[in-house]
Each structure stands twice: as C-alpha cells, then as structure tokens.
Amino acid sequence: MKRALVIGGTGFVGMNLVDALLERGHEVAVTYRKKSITVFVSKRDVELLPGDLDDPESLVAAMRGKDVVFLSGGHYPRYSLDRRGAIDAGVRGVRNACRAALEAGVGRLVYTSSIATLERLGDERLATEDDIPAAAPAESVYRATKWTMERELEFAREAGLDVVCVLPGGCVGPWDARMGTGGLLVGTVRAALPWMVDGLVNVVDVRDVARAHLRAAQLERPAQRYNVAGHILPLSELLERIVARYGGSLPPERLDAEQARARAEAEERAAAPQRGRVPMPRELVDIITWSQPVSSARALEDLDLEFTPLDDALDGAHAWFERFRYLPKTSAQPRRTP
C-alpha cells in the first residue's frame, strides 16, 4: 500500500489512522465536508479532497489512483429517534462508497464497523466475529444501523470488492472532538452525568484501533472481520477509575436498563428540536445494557496487536480533552490507579 484515502479522516478514528499511516511513510488523502473539523488534519502532510457519502461522484474522484480506502466516516446518528431514517442514511453511505471503490478500481476497502453489530449471547461467553445476529437488533437504533450497514458490504463483496471490517469497542484517546465513549470521561470529571446504568463495556485505545486498520489493509489474506474490543470491565468500575485518577464524581442516580432506555429517549426527544447534546445518549445506553464481553483474539493474533493498558488509554484521552478545553486545564498529573 502506498496511496491511501481516509474517508472520515477528520474524525476521531480517522485522525488517528492518518497519523499511523503518515508515521509509516504512506501517501495520505482525506475527504472533508462543510462541517468537518479540518484544523487538525490540515496541519499534516495530507491531500484534502471534498467528499461526501451522499455524493457518489465526489467519492469516485477522491478514490481514483488509491491502493486502499479506509471508510471511517459512516453515518453516526446523534439521536436514536428515527430508526428507518438512520438505517437508510447509513446504508446509502456504505453503498455509495462501495460502488465508488469498485468504479475507481480500489485494491481494498477497510471499513470501520462496531462490536455493536455482534450478537448478545446472554451468558458469560465472549462474542467472536462469527456471532452475528440473524436480523437487525430490534431494541437499538444504533446497533440496527451498524448491523445493516455492515450487511451492505456483503453485496459489495459479491460484486468483487475486497473488503475487511474492523469492529472497535468504545474508543478513547486523542482527537475525540465529537466525544463518543470519551463523553463518559469528560462527564465524570466534570461531575455532569446525572444518572447511569451499569453493564459490561469494552474499551480500547483509539491508537490500537488505528494500528489494526493499517495492518488489516496490509495483510495478504485477511479475515473478513476483526474485533478490536480492548479491555472488558463494568462501566461502574471504569467510572470509579476515572474519578480516582482525574477527580470528578460518579453519577448520583443509578437506573436499571429499562429505566435508562426510557430516560435517554425522553432526554433525546427534549433535546432534538434545538439539536442539543444529552449527557447519556440512548446509543450509549444500548451499548452498556447490551453488556456483551467481546473477544479480540483474532485481531491480536492476525494483526499482531497488543492493547495499550487502560490507564494509558485514559491518560491520552484526558490530556487531549484538557488541551482543547473540554476539561479545565490543571497542572496536576493523573493519580496512579491502585
């Protein structure tokens, strides 16, 4: 691989992927849209190209001459209020990207999916890449959207596209401008989470996820899917660790799964008219209450991966959030977690 295009290269996983590619001497191009946060990536030695998943011509133009395309910028609904709309938008974007890759003659497409596409096993087993639900999960718009988007890749494979999927857990680390899992860290340190629900979560350093993408692009005969789930622990333990390390406080109210889903949905309905953010999005509640531990054994072996320790991953995220004022700047070093 020499020439790579990163769709979503101005985003969280994408920015870390751009840095991993540049470190290894690859030529990198990145697509951007009107609202993309380009200030960071524009300081790097990359080619910035206009590209929108709803504009197939822009995708073909951006992909021409590229050996590998990383699709790290799929549809990510802010709210879980419109199941049909979210699925349609997600599928349309993946379909357009795959058709463009076929038309442009791209050698391989590496797609950033999510462990949320996996089955809920309901016991203590770790889910593997083969545990795929037979139908889109009914109880979660986010999981249904991601599941359906990934299924769309099957049509592209049948048409001859070489596609590898990377399924990350909840990512933490630098360049998390739109705050996914990182919102839990910021919310806890700011003592701004009013409530929580507990469940097992899988947390991974985003730089490990970036490395996994790179290696998935380079393997001669990769598997179709790689879980890069990271560390498995209860959410309550993760938040306690954050408080012990950086300060803040645990959410004062603890809800059960059903209460949490109802509360998150009500808060999203209230926030939606102003496009506001909610402290605990329904999508996050769905992933926490899914509570499924996930095995990354295949990725660790095939992609020669080693997970960054959780405290180091959290430190990377915390430092970035301080640097860009998501958190007040302090001179204190993180306290060692016992």
Place this chain on the structure above:
Amino acid sequence: MKTAEERRTFIIHAIAEILEIEPEGIQGESQLREDLGMDSLASLELLSTISREMNVDLEMEEAMDIATVNDACVFVERHLEAGATGASASPA
C-alpha cells in the same frame, strides 16, 4: 474577503451558522462560551471554517482561549499578517 470588515462579517456569520442563531444577536463583546454557548466542539468547527475559507494556519492552543467575538477577529487578523510576512503570530 479583502478587508478586515468583510472578514469580521464572515466570522460572525460562521458563528451564527454553527450555533444556529441569528447573526444580528452576535455583538463584538459577546463572550463565545458564556453568552453564545459555544463549546469546544463548536469552537473547533469555527476554527476549521475560518482556516479553510481564509487559507490561514491558526495556532490551536491559543485559539481555544479566545474569549469574545472581537478577540476572534483580532486573532485571525494577526495570523493573516504573520502569514503574509512569514513571522510568528504569537504575541512577543
């Protein structure tokens, strides 16, 4: 955008578009965070728009501490001048 006044108008309209408010409600002395509710994400979106449309390389660490709309305009003008002369935009 040839004049400072045109650039100021552009910045105010960019803030209004990102925050989904009317540009008429934005004053020079408006505090970006406290008065207008601009958070870190919105600040990064604004800086991205400014750097792309004005083709100016902004010092990000310093940019995150900008307090008012006037400060944002001064900050951009300083970077444009520094870009034209090849000097550093950071205050001495």
